[in-house]
Amino acid sequence: MSQIDTTGLDVLVLGDDGRGISVELTIAIDVATRSIVGSLLVPKRTGRTGGTGRWAAGRATRSFDTMQVVAQTTAPLPARPGWAPETFMDGSDLPFEDLLAADPRFAGAAARPVIKPETLVIDHGSPFISADFTRACHSLGIEVREARLRTAVDKAIVERAMLAVKTGFSQYLASYTHHRLDLRGKRVRKQPLWTIPQLQELFEQWVVLRWQQTPHAALRSPFTPGLRLTLNQMYAALVSLRGYRSTTLTAQENRKLLPTVWVRVSRKGFQINNRTYNLDRGKLDLFRGPSGIAAQQGRWEVHYSPDHPEVAWLFNHRAEPGTDPWVEVPFIHRRLLKDRWTEETWDQALRIHLAAGGSRRDEAAVTRATARLLRDLATGPSPTAARPSPRAAAAVPRPALPTPTTKPYADGLPPLDPDSVRPFRSLDRPAGELFDTPEPVRGAGLSLDDFLASLPGLHPPGPTDPGPVGDNNCRPTPDTTQGDSSTGSPPPSNGRQGDDR
Numbered sequence: 001m002s003q004i005d006t007t008g009l010d011v012l013v014l015g016d017d018g019r020g021i022s023v024e025l026t027i028a029i030d031v032a033t034r035s036i037v038g039s040l041l042v043p044k045r046t047g048r049t050g051g052t053g054r055w056a057a058g059r060a061t062r063s064f065d066t067m068q069v070v071a072q073t074t075a076p077l078p079a080r081p082g083w084a085p086e087t088f089m090d091g092s093d094l095p096f097e098d099l100l101a102a103d104p105r106f107a108g109a110a111a112r113p114v115i116k117p118e119t120l121v122i123d124h125g126s127p128f129i130s131a132d133f134t135r136a137c138h139s140l141g142i143e144v145r146e147a148r149l150r151t152a153v154d155k156a157i158v159e160r161a162m163l164a165v166k167t168g169f170s171q172y173l174a175s176y177t178h179h180r181l182d183l184r185g186k187r188v189r190k191q192p193l194w195t196i197p198q199l200q201e202l203f204e205q206w207v208v209l210r211w212q213q214t215p216h217a218a219l220r221s222p223f224t225p226g227l228r229l230t231l232n233q234m235y236a237a238l239v240s241l242r243g244y245r246s247t248t249l250t251a252q253e254n255r256k257l258l259p260t261v262w263v264r265v266s267r268k269g270f271q272i273n274n275r276t277y278n279l280d281r282g283k284l285d286l287f288r289g290p291s292g293i294a295a296q297q298g299r300w301e302v303h304y305s306p307d308h309p310e311v312a313w314l315f316n317h318r319a320e321p322g323t324d325p326w327v328e329v330p331f332i333h334r335r336l337l338k339d340r341w342t343e344e345t346w347d348q349a350l351r352i353h354l355a356a357g358g359s360r361r362d363e364a365a366v367t368r369a370t371a372r373l374l375r376d377l378a379t380g381p382s383p384t385a386a387r388p389s390p391r392a393a394a395a396v397p398r399p400a401l402p403t404p405t406t407k408p409y410a411d412g413l414p415p416l417d418p419d420s421v422r423p424f425r426s427l428d429r430p431a432g433e434l435f436d437t438p439e440p441v442r443g444a445g446l447s448l449d450d451f452l453a454s455l456p457g458l459h460p461p462g463p464t465d466p467g468p469v470g471d472n473n474c475r476p477t478p479d480t481t482q483g484d485s486s487t488g489s490p491p492p493s494n495g496r497q498g499d500d501r
Helices: 063-072 096-102 131-139 152-168 196-211 231-242 251-256 343-355 363-379 390-394 448-454
Strands: 002-014 020-030 036-043 055-057 119-122 143-146 260-263 270-272 275-277 300-305 308-315 326-330
Touching (some): 002 036, 002 063, 002 152, 002 196, 020 063, 020 152, 020 196, 036 063, 036 196, 063 131, 119 152, 131 251, 131 260, 260 270, 270 300, 270 308, 275 308
Parallel strands (some): 119 143
Antiparallel strands (some): 002 020, 020 036, 260 300, 270 275, 308 326
């Protein structure tokens, strides 16, 4: 039995448009060994555009992504170039020689087990309850079992594994974003970010080096109950009891895992997402009539890959036994696209084409817009072009001020007469009388030099000068004719300042 789930990874990555976006992680975990046997990272939806109802960026997890995770459980994980020698299966706790003798695909594989689930526990998310996902699992002989609503214990193992991924993998990345600000990295969006393929490889290496080789408290052998086993050791113990059987999928079985669309075939072919697929010389005339499937109103079954939509495969359920029931049908404008493209690229180019005033039916123009978009993505942004900020781009432009018809200072003004200038009136009372205070003004009878000399700390004490300010025995008696401001420190003024000018 295995469990599968999807959650946000709390990590920012670099999107195809050069902006930082969030990602979602989908994993499939085996209950008996706690091994992660399938994983996939996809962009996450970030928001909607104003008033249009369309998603601004990202796409979230689809049923096609979950089917890819299920397909990973049936094949070994190939080690990438540049991976450490510790990631290979031949040096791990897995029975490499026995597995290689049963399945030659283990040559050069990473140390991750291959476990085809018999039962798959899912939640009620839209990618898992879709007809494509259920049909793909049934084609592989996998039973799909739905967990109860709002009952986390039905798939508690994968829920706990998701938490362990965030605490053991996500928080050590420079682009980690936590919902708590005290646990979030500083200036995350201004740091270099990983791309989705790079982050996918990092996670797969973490699974091989950390997750699969860490002892687990729930994995114990009945012969040595006091010894905790790693996930690979538990798999080695169970595969020696149950054995291993290769489940290599054929090309026809792989096509069954692709998304399904039901179409009507005409003289011009059939359409998938505003793209026309057809064969030359009337090779699709056999399918121009109804298919005979009453549940689909006589339409035909077609499979295609969103990651490689240049061709589609039409399934002929009327084919004779022993013949190939699949008919490969290409996109009619595929020669205009020299680079590899996906359905997301096509959708983005279609939005650009429609925003420029183009027609949705002009497939050749949309194809050329897709080619231009691929070239722009390959070259990157221009170093001289200034990239406007999102706030400046969303700001409403201000209307221009009207241009005055006449000059503000017209010629022909009379010359200025200085005698006619009226001066500003002066004060009608002395400055000392402007402050109404009952306290006497300090320093009113002193000159500037005497007043500065009376201030403490301005001059070093000489042989005849009084002692420190705090020494009251050495301070001379102040002169009563000059108040309290002769030589000693002035008395406290309660925060007010007199007229010392």
